Every structure is written in C-alpha cells, then in structure tokens.
Amino acid sequence: MSGYKMVVLMKQVPDTSSKAGVNPDGTVDRARAKRMMNPFDKYALQKALEVKKAHGGEITVVSMGPPPALEIVVEALEYGADKGILLSDKRLAASDTLSTAYALHMVVKHVGKVDMVFTGLQTTDGDTAQTGPQIAERLDMPQVTYLEKLEVKDGVATMQRVVEGGHQTLEVPLPCLVTVANSAARLEPKRFADVFAVKELIRDKAAYDKKVTILDLDVVGANPDRAGLKGSPTVVGKTWKMGEIGGSCTMFEGGNAKDEVAELVGKLTADHGAILEEVLP
Numbered sequence: 001m002s003g004y005k006m007v008v009l010m011k012q013v014p015d016t017s018s019k020a021g022v023n024p025d026g027t028v029d030r031a032r033a034k035r036m037m038n039p040f041d042k043y044a045l046q047k048a049l050e051v052k053k054a055h056g057g058e059i060t061v062v063s064m065g066p067p068p069a070l071e072i073v074v075e076a077l078e079y080g081a082d083k084g085i086l087l088s089d090k091r092l093a094a095s096d097t098l099s100t101a102y103a104l105h106m107v108v109k110h111v112g113k114v115d116m117v118f119t120g121l122q123t124t125d126g127d128t129a130q131t132g133p134q135i136a137e138r139l140d141m142p143q144v145t146y147l148e149k150l151e152v153k154d155g156v157a158t159m160q161r162v163v164e165g166g167h168q169t170l171e172v173p174l175p176c177l178v179t180v181a182n183s184a185a186r187l188e189p190k191r192f193a194d195v196f197a198v199k200e201l202i203r204d205k206a207a208y209d210k211k212v213t214i215l216d217l218d219v220v221g222a223n224p225d226r227a228g229l230k231g232s233p234t235v236v237g238k239t240w241k242m243g244e245i246g247g248s249c250t251m252f253e254g255g256n257a258k259d260e261v262a263e264l265v266g267k268l269t270a271d272h273g274a275i276l277e278e279v280l281p
C-alpha cells in the first residue's frame with residue numbers, strides 16, 4: 001500500500017442538543033440519550049482525510065462503545081474513511097480513561113503497523129482529554145497535542161500546534177499520535193459519491209464485513225482484568241450540577257513541568273493519600 005496508514009479514534013457521545021436523562025446517582029442515562037459523533041473527533045478525521053488526499057493511504061476509524069456506536073463508524077465511512085472497527089464487549093462497561101486507553105491501544109496494535117494515530121482533543125461527555133496521550137504512551141509513540149496544521153513528507157510530520165499565547169512548530173518522525181485542536185480545519189461535508197458507496201456497501205454483506213468489523217477483547221488480545229471496571233482504579237465519589245458548590249483553584253508554577261507535576265503529586269498525596277492508597281494497585 002502506498003501512502004500512509006492511519007487510525008482515527010472516534011467516540012459516540014450523548015447528543016447535547018437533546019435532553020439527556022440523568023440517573024439518580026448523577027450519571028448520564030446513556031441508554032435514553034440521543035447519540036452523536038463526538039464533535040471534536042470530526043477535526044481528527046478531517047486531518048487524516050487531508051493526509052490521504054495529499055499522499056494516499058488508508059484510514060481506519062476505531063471506536064469503543066456499545067453496539068449503537070457502530071452508527072458513527074459507518075458515518076465516518078460516509079465522510080471518506082476506508083475501514084471501521086468497533087470494539088464492543090460487555091466487559092468494557094464502567095471503563096475509566098486508564099482502561100479505555102489500554103483497550104484502544106490494543107485495537108491499534110491489532111490494526112498493525114500504523115504511521116499516524118489521530119484523536120480528538122477531548123470528548124463532550126467524559127471531557128478529560130486523557131485518552132489520546134495515554135494511548136501514545138502505551139504505544140511508545142511521540143505525541144503532539146492541540147495540532148492545528150500538518151504536513152507530512154518522507155516519513156516526517158511538520159506540525160503546528162496551539163500553545164498558550166501562540167503557536168509552536170515541530171518536526172516529528174512517524175509513527176506518532178496527535179490530538180487535533182478544534183481550531184483546525186472543519187470536517188468537509190460528505191461527498192455524494194462516498195455516501196452512495198456506503199449505501200451500496202451495506203447491501204453487499206461480504207464487502208461490508210471486509211470493511212466494518214466488531215471486535216471483542218479476546219480478538220485484540222486484551223487482558224480482561226485490565227479492561228472495564230476491573231481495570232479502572234478511578235472512583236467517582238460524587239457528581240453534582242455545575243454551580244452548586246463554589247471552589248478554588250491552585251496553580252502550580254514551579255517553572256518546569258517536572259517540578260510542577262512533583263508539586264501536584266505532593267499536594268494530592270498530602271490531601272488524599274489515603275484514598276490513593278486504596279484505589280491504586
């Protein structure tokens with residue numbers, strides 16, 4: 001295959017234009033909520049489509065979620081992606097970002113040798129922005145967050161990313177993982193030819209099965225003990241509506257990231273050490 005082999009990670013989220021129900025414990029009632037493609041992930045797909053347009057290659061869209069998440073995988077094909085994978089397994093229920101990143105990195109490994117992995121900046125539901133960087137770490141790939149512009153030549157990506165007060169330009173050897181900023185180019189509208197091709201594909205089961213697959217943890221070689229609730233040390237103590245309580249913010253400004261992280265960990269351990277000991281293996 002000429003060109004670049006790319007994976008775009010896309011999540012299905014509750015549609016924020018509809019009224020999502022809330023369970024008595026404060027969690028979103030996902031079963032009742034209308035669903036949509038995470039808007040941030042559209043920027044990631046657009047970036048991959050741009051690389052494909054310039055250099056050729058193949059885009060595989062990967063989503064992890066319950067069976068309805070297949071909707072966004074098929075929708076991504078309508079935008080011009082080539083293949084789709086849904087990782088769906090009951091043992092993934094109650095995944096936190098640690099186990100989500102674990103499961104998704106196993107899918108990327110299952111896809112094979114890839115040149116670039118694209119993720120959105122964050123999701124509109126979980127909203128942590130942790131998943132992309134954690135996957136890069138697990139894949140041992142360089143990562144660039146807040147990507148706005150991208151050019152690839154001879155296996156090296158020149159990237160412009162957003163930083164506080166300006167932009168930064170980096171040259172990164174492939175393979176790498178990027179999280180795409182929502183100030184990057186918007187996803188171009190679906191082309192009639194692509195939408196028509198997907199309609200044809202759905203009619204042809206053999207061809208559809210070659211392009212769209214639903215995988216479980218066993219197929220991607222993931223350890224079920226590291227997925228779902230079992231692999232999720234995060235404990236949600238309480239959820240509440242925004243604005244119900246006040247709060248304060250502490251800035252750690254040690255001058256360099258290493259000192260700032262050490263200071264943050266020190267404060268968390270001092271304030272919440274007992275809880276951390278309980279939840280961390």
Ligand SMILES: Cc1cc2nc3c(=O)[nH]c(=O)nc-3n(C[C@H](O)[C@H](O)[C@H](O)COP(=O)(O)OP(=O)(O)OC[C@H]3O[C@@H](n4cnc5c(N)ncnc54)[C@H](O)[C@@H]3O)c2cc1C
Pocket residue numbers: 009010011012030038040041044062063064065093094095096097098100101104118119120121122123125126127128129130131132232234235236
């Ligand atoms: C204790 C706990 C229990 C939870 N239980 C559940 C549950 O039962 N069901 C549930 O749906 N959620 C659950 N969540 C939420 C779930 O952990 C997060 O949605 C998930 O880890 C991704 O984090 P995020 O939404 O913050 O994504 P972010 O880190 O903000 O996302 C960044 C990017 O990563 C990619 N990405 C993120 N998630 C996916 C995905 N699933 N598939 C493909 N790409 C993705 C996208 O490109 C996205 O733009 C739970 C969270 C916690 C803390």
